[in-house]
Amino acid sequence: MSAESNLNRRDFLKTGAVAGTGLVLGFDLPSRPGLAEAAEAPFAPNAWIRVGTDNLVTIVVDRSEMGQGVQTSLPMLVAEELEADWSKIRIETAPADPKYNNPLFGFQGTGGSTSIRAAWTPLRKAGAAARDMLVTAAAQTWNVDKATCKADKGAVVHTPTGRRLTYGELAAKAATLPVPADVPLKDAKQFKIIGTRLARLDTPAKVDGSAQFGIDVRVPGMLTAVMARCPVFGGKVARFDATRAKAVRGVKDVVQATGGIAVVAETYWPALKGTKALDITWDEGPDAGNNTPSISKAFQDLAQKPGVVARKVGDADAALASAATKIEAAYESPFQAHAAMEPMNCTAHVRPDGCDIWAPTQFQTGTVQTVQAITGLQPGAIKVHTTFLGGGFGRRFEMDFIRDAVEISKTVNAPVKVVSPREDDIQHDFYRPASYSRLTAGLDTSGAPVAWTHTIVSPSIMSRVFPEAVQNGIDPSSVEGGQDLPYAIANLRVDYHLKDVGIPVGFWRSVGNSQNIFATESFIDEVAAAAKKDPYEFRRALLSDKPRHKAVLELAATKAGWGKPLPKGRARGIAVAESFGSFVAHVVEVSLDPEEGVRVHRVVAAVDCGSIVNPDTIEAQIQSAVVFGLTATLKSGITIDRGRVAQQNFDDYPMLRLAETPSVEVFIVPSAEAPGGIGEPGVPPLAPAVVNAVFALTGKRLRRLPVTPEDVRKA
Numbered sequence: 001m002s003a004e005s006n007l008n009r010r011d012f013l014k015t016g017a018v019a020g021t022g023l024v025l026g027f028d029l030p031s032r033p034g035l036a037e038a039a040e041a042p043f044a045p046n047a048w049i050r051v052g053t054d055n056l057v058t059i060v061v062d063r064s065e066m067g068q069g070v071q072t073s074l075p076m077l078v079a080e081e082l083e084a085d086w087s088k089i090r091i092e093t094a095p096a097d098p099k100y101n102n103p104l105f106g107f108q109g110t111g112g113s114t115s116i117r118a119a120w121t122p123l124r125k126a127g128a129a130a131r132d133m134l135v136t137a138a139a140q141t142w143n144v145d146k147a148t149c150k151a152d153k154g155a156v157v158h159t160p161t162g163r164r165l166t167y168g169e170l171a172a173k174a175a176t177l178p179v180p181a182d183v184p185l186k187d188a189k190q191f192k193i194i195g196t197r198l199a200r201l202d203t204p205a206k207v208d209g210s211a212q213f214g215i216d217v218r219v220p221g222m223l224t225a226v227m228a229r230c231p232v233f234g235g236k237v238a239r240f241d242a243t244r245a246k247a248v249r250g251v252k253d254v255v256q257a258t259g260g261i262a263v264v265a266e267t268y269w270p271a272l273k274g275t276k277a278l279d280i281t282w283d284e285g286p287d288a289g290n291n292t293p294s295i296s297k298a299f300q301d302l303a304q305k306p307g308v309v310a311r312k313v314g315d316a317d318a319a320l321a322s323a324a325t326k327i328e329a330a331y332e333s334p335f336q337a338h339a340a341m342e343p344m345n346c347t348a349h350v351r352p353d354g355c356d357i358w359a360p361t362q363f364q365t366g367t368v369q370t371v372q373a374i375t376g377l378q379p380g381a382i383k384v385h386t387t388f389l390g391g392g393f394g395r396r397f398e399m400d401f402i403r404d405a406v407e408i409s410k411t412v413n414a415p416v417k418v419v420s421p422r423e424d425d426i427q428h429d430f431y432r433p434a435s436y437s438r439l440t441a442g443l444d445t446s447g448a449p450v451a452w453t454h455t456i457v458s459p460s461i462m463s464r465v466f467p468e469a470v471q472n473g474i475d476p477s478s479v480e481g482g483q484d485l486p487y488a489i490a491n492l493r494v495d496y497h498l499k500d501v502g503i504p505v506g507f508w509r510s511v512g513n514s515q516n517i518f519a520t521e522s523f524i525d526e527v528a529a530a531a532k533k534d535p536y537e538f539r540r541a542l543l544s545d546k547p548r549h550k551a552v553l554e555l556a557a558t559k560a561g562w563g564k565p566l567p568k569g570r571a572r573g574i575a576v577a578e579s580f581g582s583f584v585a586h587v588v589e590v591s592l593d594p595e596e597g598v599r600v601h602r603v604v605a606a607v608d609c610g611s612i613v614n615p616d617t618i619e620a621q622i623q624s625a626v627v628f629g630l631t632a633t634l635k636s637g638i639t640i641d642r643g644r645v646a647q648q649n650f651d652d653y654p655m656l657r658l659a660e661t662p663s664v665e666v667f668i669v670p671s672a673e674a675p676g677g678i679g680e681p682g683v684p685p686l687a688p689a690v691v692n693a694v695f696a697l698t699g700k701r702l703r704r705l706p707v708t709p710e711d712v713r714k715a
Contacts, residue, residue, distance in 0.1 A: 042171050042172045042175045043130075043133075043134075043167075043170075043171035043172070043174045043175045044175070045126075045129055045130045045133055045174070045175075045179050046126045046129065046130070046179070047060060047062075047094075047097075047099045047100065047126075048060045048062070048078060048123060048126045049078060049082070049126055049127065049130050051130070051134075051167050051168065051171045051174070052168060052171065053168045053169075053171055053172070054168055055085070055088050055154060055166050055167055055168035056088050056089075056090050056168075057079070057082065057084050057085075057088055057089055057090065057154070057167065058090045058091070058092055059074070059075040059078050059079070059089060059090070059091055059092075060091075060092050060093075060094045060100075061074050061075065061091055061092065061093055061094060062074075062094035062100035062102075062108065062119075063102075063110045063115045063119075064110040064360070064361065064362050064364075064386055064389055064392065064396070065093075065202060065388055065389065066110070066360075066362070066388075066389035066390075066391060066392035066393075066396070067389070067390075067391065067392075067624070068115070068617070068621060068678075068679045069200055069202075069614065069616075069617040069620065069621075070110070070115045071091055071093075071200070071201055071202045072198060072199075072200045072201045072202065072614060072617070073115070073116060073613045073614050073617055074115065074116075074119055074123060075089055075091055075201065076193050076194055076198065076613055076614060077116075077119055077120065077123040077124050077127065077194065077613065078123050078124070078126060078127040079127065079193050080124065080127065080186065080191055080192065080193040080194045081124045081125075081126075081127030081128040081131060081185060081186060082127035082128075082130050082131045082151070083131055083151035083152055083153065083154070083192075084127075084153075084154055084167075085153045085154030085155075086193065086198065088154055089201070091201055093385075093386050093387075094108075094364075094386070095364075095383065095384060095385075096108060096364035096365065096367060096368050096382070096383070096384035096386075098365075100364070101365070102114060102118050103118050103122065104117060104118045105118075107363075107365035107366070108363075108364040108365045109362055109363040109364065109365060109366070109397065110362045110363075110392075110397075111362055111363075111394060111397055111507060112511075112580060112677065112680075113579075113580035113581075113582070113676070113677020113678060113679045113680045113681065114580075114677060115677075115679075116613055116675045116677070116678070117580075117581060117674070117675050117676065117677060120611070120674065120675050121185075124185050124186075125182075125183070125185065128183040128184070128185055128186075129179055129180050129183050130174075131151045131183070132180050132183045133174045133177045133179065133180065134151060134156055134167055134170050134171075134174045135149050135150070135151055135156050136174070136177055137156075137170045137173040137174040137177060138156035138158070138165050138170055140173065141165065141170070141173060142158055142163060144158060148160055154166060154167050155167060156170060188611065188672060194611075194612075194613055195611075195612050195613070195614075195615070196614070196615075197614065197615050197616045198614055198616070199616075200616070200617075202388070206388075211388050212387050212388060213342055213360060213387050213388045213389070213390050214342065214345045214346065214347070214358060214359050214360035214387045214388075214389070214390075215342055215343065215345050215360075215390065215419070216387070217345075217347045217358040217387065217417060218417075219347065219349060219356075219358070219415045220415075221414055221415055222347065222414070222415045222416065222417055223252055223264050223265065223266065223412065223414050223415070223416050223417070224264070224265055224266070224267050224268045224271050224416070224417050224418075224419060225262045225263065225264045225265070225271055225404070225405075225408050225416050225417070225418045225419075226262070226263055226265075226268070226271040226272045226274070226275050226418070226419060226420075226421065226424075227257070227259050227260045227261065227262050227275070227404060227418065227420070227424065228260050228261045228262075228263070228275040228278050228280060229259055229260035229424065229427075229428050230260060230282045230283075230284065230285075231282070231284075231427065231643075231644040232282070232284040232285060232287060232288045232642070232643035232644050233285075233287055233290075233502055233503055233504060233643065233644075234285040234286065234287045234502055234643075235282050235283055235284040235285040235287075235288070235643075236282070236283050236285065237256065237260065237261060237280060237281075237282065237283070238281040238282060238283040239280070239281045240256075240261055240278060240279060240280040240281070241278075241279040241280075242254035242261075242263075242278060242279075243279075244277040244278070244279065245263050245274040245275070245277040245278045246274075247277070248263075248265070248270050248273050248274045248277055249270060250265045250266040250267060250269075250270030250271075251263055251264070251265045251270050251271070251274045252264050252265055252266065252412070253411075253412050254274070254278070255408055255411045255412065257403075257404055257407040257408055257411070258403060258404070258407060259400060259403065259404045261275075261278055261280060262404065262408050262418070263275045263278065264408060264412055264416060268419055271419075272421060284643060285643075286502075287501075287502035287643045288642060288643040289642070289643060290501065290502055290503070290640050290642075290643045291640050291641050291642065291643075292334075292639040292640045292641070295434065295501050295503075295640060296332065296434075296436070298499065298501065299332075299434070299435075299436035299457040299458075299499060300330070300436060302436075302457045302497040302499060303330065303436050303437075303438040303455045303457050303497070304438070305497075306455070306495055307455055307456070307457070307495035307496045307497040308472060308473040308474055308495055308496050308497075308498075309493060309494070309495045310456075310474050310479040310482070310483040310494045310495060310496050311479075311483040311484075311492065311493070311494045312492070312493050312494075313489075313490070313491060313492040313493075314451075314490050314491035314492065315491055316451045316452065316453050316491040316492055316493040317451075317453075317493075318491070319442055319450045319451035319490070319491035320440060320442040320451045320453070320491075322442075323442025323443055323444065323450055323451060324442075324443055324444055324445045325442065325443040325447075325530055325531075326440065326441070326442050326443075327440065327441045327442075327443070327523075327526055327527055327530045328438075328439070328440045329438075329439055329522075329523055329526055329701070329703060330436065330437065330438045330439070330703060331436075331437045331439070331518060331519035331522055331523065331703045331704070332434075332435070332436050332437075332703065332704045332705070333432075333434060333435045333514070333515040333518060333519075333704075333705050334434050334637035334638055334639065334705060334706070335431040335432060335433065335434045335503060335505075335637070335638035335639075335640070336431060336432035336508055336632050336636065336637060336638060337425075337426050337429045337431055337432075337636070337638055337645075337647070337653060338391070338392075338393050338394065338395035338425075338429055338430075338508060339425070339426060339636070339650075339653060339655070340389075340390060340391030340392060340393065340395055340396070340425075341390050341391045342360060342389065342390020342391055343419055343420050343421065343422060343425055344395070344396075344401045344419075344420040344424075344425050345359075345360070345401065345417060345418060345419045345420065346358070346359040346361075346401045346402050346404070346405040346417070346418055347359070347405060347415060347416065347417040347418075348371075348402075348405035348406045348408075348409040348415065348416060348418075349409055349414075349415035349416075350371075350374075350375055350406060350409040350410040350413075353381060354377060354381040354382065354383070355371050355375055355377055355381065355382050355383070355406065355409075356383045356385065356415075357371060357382070357383065357384045357385065357402065357405070357406070358385045358387060359384070359385075359386065359387065359396075359401070359402060359405075360386070360387050360388065360389035360390065360392070360396055361384070361386060361389075361396055361397075361402065362389070362392050362394070362396045362397040363396075363397045363398075363399070364384050364386060366397075366399050366402075367384050367399070367402050368382050368384060370399045370402050370403055370406065371402070371406050374403065374406045374407055374410065375406065375410060393507075393508060393509040393628075394430075394506055394507030394508050394509065394511070395429065395430065395506065395508075397506070397507055398430050398506055400428075400430075401418060401420065404418045405417070405418040422648075422649050422650070423648045423649055426638075426645065426647055426648060426649065426653055427644065427645040427647070427648060428645075429504070429506075429638075429645075430504045430505060430506025430507075431503060431504065431505050431506065431508070431638055432505065432506075432508030432511075432514065432515070433458040433459045433460075433461065433478070433505040433512075433515070434458065434459070434501075434503075435456060435457065435458035435478075435512075435515040435516070435519075436456075436457045436458070437454060437455070437456055437457075437482070437515070437516065437519035437520075437523075438454070438455040438457075439452070439453065439454050439455075439519060439520070439523045440452070440453045441453075441489075441523070441526075441527045441530075442491075443527070443530060443531055447530075447531030447532060447533060448531070449487070449489045449527055449531075449542070450489070450490060450491060451489065451490075451491040451492070452485065452487075452489045452491070452492045452493075453492070453493045453494070453495075454482050454485070454493075454494045454495075454516075454519070454520065455494075455495050455496075455497070456478060456479055456482050456494070456495070456496045456497070456516065456519075457496075457497040457499050458478050458496075458497075458498075458499065458512075458515065459478075459498070459499060459500050459501060459503065459505045460475035460477075460478055460498045460500065460505070461475065461477050461478070461505050461506055461507060461511070462475045462476070462477055462478075463475060463498065463500070464504070464505070464506075465506070465507075470498075473496070473498055474496055474498075475496070475498060477507075477511050477512045478496055478498065478512050479494060479496050479512060479516065480511065480512040480513055480516065480579070481512055481513035481514075481515070481516035481517040481520065481577065481579060481684060482494050482512070482516035482517075482519070482520060484578070485520055486542075486543060486546045486549050486576075486578060487524065487539070487542035487543065488542050488543070488544065488545060489542070502643075503640065509625075509628055509679070509680050509683055510579060510580075510680040510681070510683040510684050511680075513577065513579040513580075513680070513683070513684040514629075514632070514683055514684050514687070516684075517575070517577045517579070517684035517685060517687075517688065518684070518687040518688050518691075518705065519688075520688075521575035521576070521577060521684075521685060521688035521689070521692070522575075522687075522688040522691050522692060522701075522703065524538070524539060525573075525575075525688070525692045525695065526701065529695070534563075535573075535574055535692060536553070536557050536562050536563075536574050539553060539574070539576060540553060540554065543576075548578070548583045548608050548669075548673075549576055549578060549583055549585075551583075551606075551608060551669055552576060552583045552584060552585040552606040552607065552608050552669060553574070553576045553585045553606070554606075555585070555606035555667055555669060556574070556576075556585035556586060556587045556604050556605060556606035556667070557574065557585075557587060559587075559604050559606065559665065559667050560572060560587035560589070560602075560604035562574070562587060566589065569591050569592070569697075570589055570590065570591045570601065570697070571589070571590060571591075571693050571694075571696035571697035572587055572588065572589050572590075572693055572696060573587070573588050573590065573688070573689040573690060573691065573692030573693025573694070573695070573696055574586070574587050574588075574689055574692060575685035575686070575688040575689040575692060576685055577681070577684045577685040578681075579677075579680060579681045579684055580676060580677030580679075580680050580681050581609075581610065581674070581675070581676030581677055582607065582608065582609040582610065582676030582677055582678060582681040583607070583608040583609075583669075583676075583681070584605060584606070584607050584608075584622070584681045584682050584684075584685055585605070585606045585685060586603055586604070586605050586626075586682075586685045586686055586689040587603070587604045587689065588600055588602065588603050588604075588662075588686070588689040588690055588693050589601045589602040589603075589662075589693065590690060590693040590694060590697065591697070592694070592697060592698070592712050592715070593709075593712070594709065594712060594713050595709060596709060597634060597707065597708060597709035597711070597712045598634055598690060598694060598707055598712060599660070600630060600634075600660075600662040600690060601662050601663065602662050602663045602664075602665070603626050603662050603663070603664045603665070603686070603689075604665045604667070605622045605626070605664065605665065605666045605667065605682065606667045606668075606669065607622060607666060607667070607668050607669065607678075607681075607682070608668075608669035608671055608673075608676075609668075609671075609675065609676040609677070609678050609681070610671050610673035610674050610675045610676045611671060611672065611673065611674065611675045612668060612670075612671070612675075613675070615668055617678065618666070618668055618678050619666040619668075621678045621679055621682060622664065622666045622678075622682040623664045623666065624682070625679075625680070625681075625682025625683045625686070626661075626662070626664050626682065626686060627656050627661060628683060629682070629683045629684075629686035629687060630656050630660075630661075630662075630686065630690070631654075631655050631656045632683075632687065632705065632706065633686060633687040633690050633691075633705060633706060633707060634656070634690070634706055634707055635654045635655060635656055635706055636653045636654055636655070636706060637705060637706045638653070687705060690707065691703075691707065694707070694712075694715060698715045700714075700715040702715065
């Protein structure tokens with residue numbers, strides 16, 4: 001069906017297949033026929049809950065859904081305390097509003113595996129307060145003692161008589177009552193929803209095609225723009241001639257914006273064709289000579305010198321000097337692109353009296369601030385419609401794609417959707433920082449580690465994004481996973497060199513933990529080998545005062561059959577890590593092929609993420625982390641040549657394929673601890689577990705990522 005048809009497949013499915021179900025997703029896209037609306041909702045005790053007279057309970061989700069499951073897990077928190085009927089839950093995405101700020105950040109945004117951690121108490125309190133008001137309304141209606149009433153599955157029951165009033169019947173009266181200040185929360189033993197396996201609420205819409213991603217947005221009069229950007233970071237336009245681009249059928253305008261030259265057209269294809277027809281001369285700037293070997297050499301040179309101390313325990317230098325055995329190694333990680341499946345996009349409509357933004361964004365507060373800076377509009381005149389995100393992992397926290405759309409819309413005086421082709425996305429990302437780690441360890445005569453030093457060299461994310469977070473030359477995101485080494489070693493020093501090499505860097509799934517835990521968990525294996533100890537038992541002995549690390553390590557090893565024979569040509573590797581408040585251990589089983597490289601057959605993961613909301617979500621996120629982590633470990637890396645990214649698309653920046661994906665077994669540790677994150681913690685231990693398995697198989701250490709077939713042939 002053509003794009004010009006009045007009713008396309010998505011419209012048909014939205015109005016026909018979805019209306020009338022218990023779940024309705026509302027993204028407030030004005031160009032679309034409205035989804036079935038709930039009946040009047042007179043009871044709205046807080047920012048997250050509305051109860052309609054038809055018994056539908058609308059829960060506002062104030063985090064961006066990028067596949068991590070927040071449109072199910074966050075409503076579960078509310079519904080648990082509300083004693084709601086899960087079949088009557090309706091969800092909406094929150095607008096940009098300070099009342100939806102993430103309390104762990106102080107702004108409205110999604111990242112850092114904080115969604116459940118930030119919402120665990122506030123959303124449960126919101127549900128408990130609403131429940132208390134509904135029970136009070138029922139007691140007053142019946143003129144009975146409130147203590148004789150209880151909430152149950154979307155209704156209030158008078159226990160002595162069995163009388164029952166639904167939430168819809170009580171909504172109007174409950175709305176007249178004062179909101180209680182502090183209603184006691186349930187004990188975990190009383191949970192009926194939290195901790196259960198509930199199917200994701202966003203799945204039906206994603207399956208039937210009615211889900212709205214940013215790339216799907218269409219508004220009346222919308223134009224589409226594609227940007228031509230300087231191939232060298234830090235470069236700019238010297239001159240351009242738009243004559244040939246404007247001659248392309250469908251092109252409406254060519255405008256210069258902060259990000260480069262935008263070709264604005266009726267649809268995507270003429271806009272893309274127009275960018276290829278542009279005649280541009282670039283001023284490539286001072287970084288045009290940058291290349292990966294020179295960057296690596298600069299990192300290596302810095303690593304030979306002491307950096308700014310991030311953590312110091314005892315006297316590592318003295319302990320190394322007197323150690324019976326000394327081990328040294330260096331580990332290197334490349335820049336990594338996000339390569340989200342949904343290309344970067346944003347739709348903006350700037351008007352004199354306001355601006356609407358439709359975007360798959362992780363950062364609503366930053367979006368409002370960006371629009372305000374460009375247009376001068378007040379926040380109240382700016383509406384942010386957050387769509388589903390087709391992958392994010394930090395890339396959609398950035399504001400470049402928002403800025404492009406707003407600037408172009410303002411210039412052409414029309415709604416504009418900016419879309420990044422895959423080549424543009426990979427070559428103009430905010431990358432995971434490349435890093436270089438130099439490590440040393442000292443052992444006593446019994447093989448026990450007495451000293452550990454770790455020098456980290458990498459660019460800084462926070463210097464650009466939140467510069468106030470960089471204190472005394474330390475970017476906390478650059479040393480995480482390194483400075484918090486869990487092992488009991490009496491003398492330890494971790495230091496850091498902040499090295500800017502002109503490549504834009506940003507948050508990438510698990511941030512600094514991915515590079516630093518690759519180094520530390522690989523090197524602890526080397527130390528175990530030098531001590532002639534089993535790597536699992538060696539770790540276990542050093543984690544006696546880290547019970548949660550130790551528990552996941554033991555569980556993963558047990559479930560994987562650590563120490564049991566494997567078929568010839570296979571070996572196991574192990575790693576454990578804490579990040580974002582959670583603990584994950586991986587055991588991987590690998591074989592080697594001279595042509596294809598490392599083949600991972602099985603991953604056994606043990607997870608302690610504290611209190612569990614939905615086990616299905618936890619399992620899915622670990623499985624996702626394995627695929628994501630194996631891609632970065634075995635498949636892809638960004639290299640720089642003449643100041644520009646050498647990779648362009650999935651042919652030279654490949655993803656892990658279905659046939660290459662291992663069996664993934666996930667075991668969850670029951671816990672009453674506060675919730676930890678789950679979206680990111682599965683990534684960091686994966687790369688070291690893989691290279692540790694290769695060592696177990698070959699006796700050779702692979703210390704640079706990604707691990708290529710050539711590396712395997714050399715091993």
